[in-house]
Amino acid sequence: MLGADSTTDDVLAGVDLTGRTAVITGSSGGLGLETARALAARGAAVVLAARDRVKLDAAVAQLRDQVPGITVDSVLLDLADLTSVRAAAAEVADRHPVIDLLIDNAGVMACPLGRTTDGFETQFGTNHLGHFLFTTLLKEPLATAVAEHGSARVVVLSSGGHRLSPIRWDDPNWERSEDYFNWTAYGQSKTANALFALELDRRWSSDGIRAFSVHPGMIATDLGRHMQAEDFEYLSSVRRTGADSADGGRAVFKSVPQGAATTVWAATSPALEAHGGAYLENCSVAEPVDDPDATHGVRSWARDPDQAVRLWELSEDLVGA
Numbered sequence: 001m002l003g004a005d006s007t008t009d010d011v012l013a014g015v016d017l018t019g020r021t022a023v024i025t026g027s028s029g030g031l032g033l034e035t036a037r038a039l040a041a042r043g044a045a046v047v048l049a050a051r052d053r054v055k056l057d058a059a060v061a062q063l064r065d066q067v068p069g070i071t072v073d074s075v076l077l078d079l080a081d082l083t084s085v086r087a088a089a090a091e092v093a094d095r096h097p098v099i100d101l102l103i104d105n106a107g108v109m110a111c112p113l114g115r116t117t118d119g120f121e122t123q124f125g126t127n128h129l130g131h132f133l134f135t136t137l138l139k140e141p142l143a144t145a146v147a148e149h150g151s152a153r154v155v156v157l158s159s160g161g162h163r164l165s166p167i168r169w170d171d172p173n174w175e176r177s178e179d180y181f182n183w184t185a186y187g188q189s190k191t192a193n194a195l196f197a198l199e200l201d202r203r204w205s206s207d208g209i210r211a212f213s214v215h216p217g218m219i220a221t222d223l224g225r226h227m228q229a230e231d232f233e234y235l236s237s238v239r240r241t242g243a244d245s246a247d248g249g250r251a252v253f254k255s256v257p258q259g260a261a262t263t264v265w266a267a268t269s270p271a272l273e274a275h276g277g278a279y280l281e282n283c284s285v286a287e288p289v290d291d292p293d294a295t296h297g298v299r300s301w302a303r304d305p306d307q308a309v310r311l312w313e314l315s316e317d318l319v320g321a
């Protein structure tokens with residue numbers, strides 16, 4: 001039985017992805033690179049997309065060592081720059097007219113107030129708006145996968161951090177308010193990731209394209225690169241108040257292969273056909289939990305269909321789609 005301790009290889013045991021193509025953003029390291037390795041090990045061709053050419057080349061070399069006979073491509077993609085997003089999507093679609101799996105995995109966390117090239121708050125702009133545009137531009141190759149192979153999936157990495165904030169409809173990019181808090185901004189961006197998957201599934205499931213969002217767990221990766229002492233204090237104070245915390249408030253870390261397990265489950269499990277748009281954690285569909293002290297489950301603001309529609313329309317306006 002799959003659960004919190006399962007690894008990517010546990011999830012994919014017996015799964016054959018030969019002839020399938022997976023595009024993974026933020027795959028130059030962390031969970032994205034492990035996701036690519038695991039999918040490639042089952043026969044998928046993988047396309048790594050990330051913003052740093054040196055890291056990308058190192059990731060490709062690592063995968064070639066780890067997975068004999070791998071088919072791997074790489075594309076430069078800076079999600080914090082919509083010109084780069086458009087160019088990367090065009091390059092990917094040109095080289096890979098059939099995309100079976102799109103894993104929107106890249107992310108930044110808890111950075112100081114900053115702006116993307118197009119002027120969006122860094123976390124909302126990178127984690128959500130960049131992926132919104134990249135994904136919508138790749139609809140055709142995803143639809144072609146449905147025509148040729150019968151299915152296509154989009155997996156969007158959200159986070160338990162979505163519990164830290166709903167969408168701030170009055171000022172999502174902190175253009176008017178001066179109360180910027182790095183964790184609120186991360187929380188908003190991760191709520192946006194969950195709402196995006198919900199609405200994507202509603203809009204595209206009639207074309208055979210299904211979408212899911214994922215909380216991978218807590219995993220020691222480079223994601224914490226912006227964290228200062230006060231951030232660790234803030235996170236442990238949030239955990240201490242967690243009434244349902246089975247570990248008495250201590251952080252329980254997963255390994256990287258455990259952290260990427262729910263992503264590959266979302267990408268491949270036949271059990272999810274009836275759960276399009278769902279938010280997943282620990283290789284299962286998360287339960288709705290609105291207790292503000294809870295440390296698991298999905299809050300209503302991240303699974304509200306009306307807010308999902310509103311976010312889609314706002315995102316279209318902001319990226320000019």
Ligand SMILES: NC(=O)c1ccc[n+]([C@@H]2O[C@H](COP(=O)([O-])OP(=O)(O)OC[C@H]3O[C@@H](n4cnc5c(N)ncnc54)[C@H](OP(=O)(O)O)[C@@H]3O)[C@@H](O)[C@H]2O)c1
Pocket residue numbers: 025026027028029030031032049050051052055077078079080105106107108109126157158159160161215216217218219220221222223224
């Ligand atoms: N680790 C956790 O505990 C945890 C928990 C909950 C959710 N998540 C989510 O899981 C996802 C993967 O996180 P991770 O832990 O693997 O983090 P990570 O090790 O920092 O990897 C993030 C990846 O995203 C890339 N990236 C960052 N900004 C980008 C941009 N503007 N354009 C393109 N690529 C960009 C990074 O490239 P560079 O190295 O070049 O910046 C890297 O390849 C994120 O969405 C995160 O929010 C992680």
